Amino acid sequence: MEKEDYLSRAKEHLFMTGINDSATKLCFANMTYGIAKIQFLQEKLGLSLDATFISTLDATITRNVERWKNGFGYGGKIEWGDGALELIILDVLPNACGMLVGGLEELPEIENLIDKITKLSVKTSDIKVEGIKVIWDFGKGNHFIDVFKVRNIAGIEDFPPYMFIVHGAGDELRDDNQRGYGL
Structure with a gap:
């Protein structure tokens, strides 16, 4: 699969509930890369390609340069697997x-x-x-x-x-x- 195919599929797994302001749009653009990376890993591990991002109303970008480069924003829930899968995505850099x-x-x-x-x-x-x-x-x-x-x-x-x-x-x-x- 080509890079554009991964990104296109990732966009189908982003659910943005914000007000569609510039912060939400940037979060969507960057989260596309983060979800595509997780789905790429899932594919390589033979797992279901179900990585998903569901935003909250305050979805936004991060000021953490490393997190931005990793392809992740703030203000939402990133999920993959059935909840029992022992797979941790370190690039997310969760902040609790x-x-x-x-x-x-x-x-x-x-x-x-x-x-x-x-x-x-x-x-x-x-x-x-x-x-x-x-x-x-x-x-x-x-x-x-x-x-x-x-x-x-x-x-x-x-x-x-x-x-x-x-x-x-x-x-x-x-x-x-x-x-x-x-x-």
Whole structure:
């Protein structure tokens, strides 16, 4: 198979859900190469060519030059195999970012929220979770916390009045720590 065939097949395994801005378009262009590389490897190993990328709404490019050259963007899920396959793609350079979505019955008091954020965000904070010092990583890169009022436009009654989205990473887990090896 020719290079263009691999790239064409990879494009069929990219599912972009973003707003089609320039960051999403660049992510798509670069992820084409990353997925093609994984599918090439799958072919050489006699595996099903099922490597797929499903983007999140914030799909974007990486500022990590090595990751960019490897053909991978940020903001989505890369998957291959059936979940039991012992195959790790080192070129992906995972950074352990993730998103958490949840519901709130009521909004927190703004003063209380500001107080908690201030305590967490100062470099001298000694707040720990399971013995590991928390490192605040919001407000840099594409990490954020947002709260929304839910509008019931679909007629679904089961949602709480407010929802939140948190997108961040466990910076405190990147290096070895008292809980084990780092990421």
